[in-house]
Amino acid sequence: xxxxxxxxxxxxxxxxxxxxxxxxxxxxxxxxxxxxxxxxxxxxxxxxxxxxxxxxxxxxxxxxxxxxxxxxxxxxxxxxxxxxxxxxxxxxxxxxxxxxxxxxxxxxxxxxxxxxxxxxxxxxxxxxxxxxxxxxxxxxxxxxxxxxxxxxxxxxxxxxxxxxxxxxxxxxxxxxxxxxxxxxxxxxxxxxxxxxxxxxxxxxxxxxxxxxxxxxxxxxxxxxxxxxxxxxxxxxxxxxxxxxxxxxxxxxxxxxxxxxxxxxxxxxxxxxxxxxxxxxxxxxxxxxxxxxxxxxxxxxxxxxxxxxxxxxxxxxxxxxxxxxxxxxxxxxxxxxxxxxxxxxxxxxxxxxxxxxxxxxxxxxxxxxxxxxxxxxxxxxxxxxxxxxxxxxxxxxxxxxxxxxxxxxxxxxxxxxxxxxxxxxxxxxxxxxxxxxxxxxxxxxxxxxxxxxxxxxxxxxxxxxxxxxxxxxxxxxxxxxxxxxxxxxxxxxxxxxxxxxxxxxxxxxxxxxxxxxxxxxxxxxxxxxxxxxxxxxxxxxxxxxxxxxxxxxxxxxxxxxxxxxxxxxxxxxxxxxxxxxxxxxxxxxxxxxxxxxxxxxxx
Amino acid sequence: xxxxxxxxxxxxxxxxxxxxxxxxxxxxxxxxxxxxxxxxxxxxxxxxxxxxxxxxxxxxxxxxxxxxxxxxxxxxxxxxxxxxxxxxxxxxxxxxxxxxxxxxxxxxxxxxxxxxxxxxxxxxxxxxxxxxxxxxxxxxxxxxxxxxxxxxxxxxxxxxxxxxxxxxxxxxxxxxxxxxxxxxxxxx
Numbered sequence: 001x002x003x004x005x006x007x008x009x010x011x012x013x014x015x016x017x018x019x020x021x022x023x024x025x026x027x028x029x030x031x032x033x034x035x036x037x038x039x040x041x042x043x044x045x046x047x048x049x050x051x052x053x054x055x056x057x058x059x060x061x062x063x064x065x066x067x068x069x070x071x072x073x074x075x076x077x078x079x080x081x082x083x084x085x086x087x088x089x090x091x092x093x094x095x096x097x098x099x100x101x102x103x104x105x106x107x108x109x110x111x112x113x114x115x116x117x118x119x120x121x122x123x124x125x126x127x128x129x130x131x132x133x134x135x136x137x138x139x140x141x142x143x144x145x146x147x148x149x150x151x152x153x154x155x156x157x158x159x160x161x162x163x164x165x166x167x168x169x170x171x172x173x174x175x176x177x178x179x180x181x182x183x184x185x186x187x188x189x190x191x192x193x194x195x196x197x198x199x200x201x202x203x204x205x206x207x208x209x210x211x212x213x214x215x216x217x218x219x220x221x222x223x224x225x226x227x228x229x230x231x232x233x234x235x236x237x238x239x240x241x242x243x244x245x246x247x248x249x250x251x252x253x254x255x256x257x258x259x260x261x262x263x264x265x266x267x268x269x270x271x272x273x274x275x276x277x278x279x280x281x282x283x284x285x286x287x288x289x290x291x292x293x294x295x296x297x298x299x300x301x302x303x304x305x306x307x308x309x310x311x312x313x314x315x316x317x318x319x320x321x322x323x324x325x326x327x328x329x330x331x332x333x334x335x336x337x338x339x340x341x342x343x344x345x346x347x348x349x350x351x352x353x354x355x356x357x358x359x360x361x362x363x364x365x366x367x368x369x370x371x372x373x374x375x376x377x378x379x380x381x382x383x384x385x386x387x388x389x390x391x392x393x394x395x396x397x398x399x400x401x402x403x404x405x406x407x408x409x410x411x412x413x414x415x416x417x418x419x420x421x422x423x424x425x426x427x428x429x430x431x432x433x434x435x436x437x438x439x440x441x442x443x444x445x446x447x448x449x450x451x452x453x454x455x456x457x458x459x460x461x462x463x464x465x466x467x468x469x470x471x472x473x474x475x476x477x478x479x480x481x482x483x484x485x486x487x488x489x490x491x492x493x494x495x496x497x498x499x500x501x502x503x504x505x506x507x508x509x510x511x512x513x514x515x516x517x518x519x520x521x522x523x524x525x526x527x528x529x530x531x532x533x534x535x536x537x538x539x540x541x542x543x544x545x546x547x548x549x550x551x552x553x554x555x556x557x558x559x560x561x562x563x564x565x566x567x568x569x570x571x572x573x574x575x576x577x578x579x580x581x582x583x584x585x586x587x588x589x590x591x592x593x594x595x596x597x598x599x600x601x602x
Numbered sequence: 603x604x605x606x607x608x609x610x611x612x613x614x615x616x617x618x619x620x621x622x623x624x625x626x627x628x629x630x631x632x633x634x635x636x637x638x639x640x641x642x643x644x645x646x647x648x649x650x651x652x653x654x655x656x657x658x659x660x661x662x663x664x665x666x667x668x669x670x671x672x673x674x675x676x677x678x679x680x681x682x683x684x685x686x687x688x689x690x691x692x693x694x695x696x697x698x699x700x701x702x703x704x705x706x707x708x709x710x711x712x713x714x715x716x717x718x719x720x721x722x723x724x725x726x727x728x729x730x731x732x733x734x735x736x737x738x739x740x741x742x743x744x745x746x747x748x749x750x751x752x753x754x755x756x757x758x759x760x761x762x763x764x765x766x767x768x769x770x771x772x773x774x775x776x777x778x779x780x781x782x783x784x785x786x787x788x789x790x
Contacts, residue, residue, distance in 0.1 A: 210620065243623055243626060244630050245630070247627045247631035248631065251635045265722050266638075266725060282645075287642060290641065291634055294634065
């Protein structure tokens, strides 16, 4: 690109930006403000509320299938009223049990913890914390939400088709997912699943492109990369992971669609269904697993990194101390992002993978423990001897650290290909990933919601309800998933419908009932949060102080209810990093304050 | 202040930057497909066959279209708008011709008995080449919008960014095709 041309475009962009701004003050209709909004803050709230609706649905599904697992011999007539033929005689049908498990995984992993988590906070925090008026392309940003909405509609509609939604597990392994005759959940429900995921991938890509471009190009004056808050670093790496890994899932999904509908055999070979020999020859089901897990493993970090970033920020703010080892935190995020692409085959140790090859994947997998341990060490040293303010956000951030440690330790077991022979596909795996990826990321998400709610809606969430929510959730999470480790070590397989007529696992009947009981209580506590959320939007305590948490970052220099464009006047200039807490006898020094003459170095 | 201006001059336009990120993700998608192809090729039931001759001609066509688009870029900068429009139309038609030739190639294969479902190596060819053609079609549509704008009497835009973004994408799908052709010739 030639210099003259670029200069010209820069000027044009500036002129355009000013115009853009003036327009918005004047004619904003209901549609342009709340529905097809191009304001990143509104899009963030759309992502959050859509994500919450999905979380309620996905959570409810887990309660339903826990009913079957906890009370396998009971019938619940009200289930038949609710679900019709899927719960004939008040008992979940096996097909529907699988559909519930599949949809629970799909919804929570993709719709809640990917779109709901990074969609919300990347949109909300990136422009506010780097000092930009909006995303690089507000239009793409809006499209990103509406593609997600379309994906949601398609997935939601699949819940209501005659043959039920996809039911081959959230990993949709062929041949089960490729053959409509194989199970009722592999019929139209599976096509809808694939169509929905294609829309979802487009949404993620549009979002991710925008996040990366915005972070690299739109930072305010003085906001060098090493002055960015850790939230932004985490969201940056999340977006990079998404942009590079989701297209690979898309290619896998395209090949699967061809196999399903056009008779190709990418993943199919030598299959007999209902005594009928299929013509498909020469495909490889393992190939799909490679394509899937090449996304699937980075996906874990797409879910986890935003929670890490937000917890780092919230822990530092509420400890009134600088984050310990800022550069080490950035470096470890980078290391995790690189390693995320090199470990996918640890999901496939027992698929007949060459053990020699497996050894390398074991090594690379266990290497993730190094950056993870660095992060945990830095969180703990930030908390160490700090003046901690136990706000609900802080509690959730500490809860995140707790769960990340507990869940991370079992990862060392599972990353080992020899131990995996025993542990694979047992409840040990279920316990591991629910703690380290599921509940931990939820903790980070809740921390973010409690912390930034005042900026989102200009009101506070109710603290008492927040404390109840936190303590029930963390206690419940441990009570649900801790016992599952023992069940898994004893060999109890995941995804089974009924363990009661199985001699080896009969002894766990009481434990399963206990787990189901706790999961219902935890689900109820989440409804309390939902109530708190919507009640506080309208009736919560109003924010009076511009900077209620005494934080350094730029979002707290905007008005209490920032309009489209975020800052009324000039965008503030940044003079320091985001973590000058407890320095030179001052509690906090905002990033906008110039460095004083006699200021000490940290 | 002067240092700031220099910095701004060197900065890449955000839209162009977004395109580069998009290109990275498209590369990942084709990397996924071609590595699946390599994995599958080393397993049973792989058949080798010759690509139709028309794929060679289509390669020439898409390379020429890249050149015409580059020339239109030059014409735009020199404000030779008539020449610019002519060259945009030429690139657009060449892009369409490329897609038509790919379809003709598919047709020839099909007549020879190399059909989509007969063997997995055939299926891969159809999917990879077909997806690439879809990406070319995306470029053609983008160029069509640019073309419509060039003839619009109301807005006389001298903003070069849309043209630069589209031509970068166009060169990318061109290079992608050359890569795919070499890949399909070397590894079969």
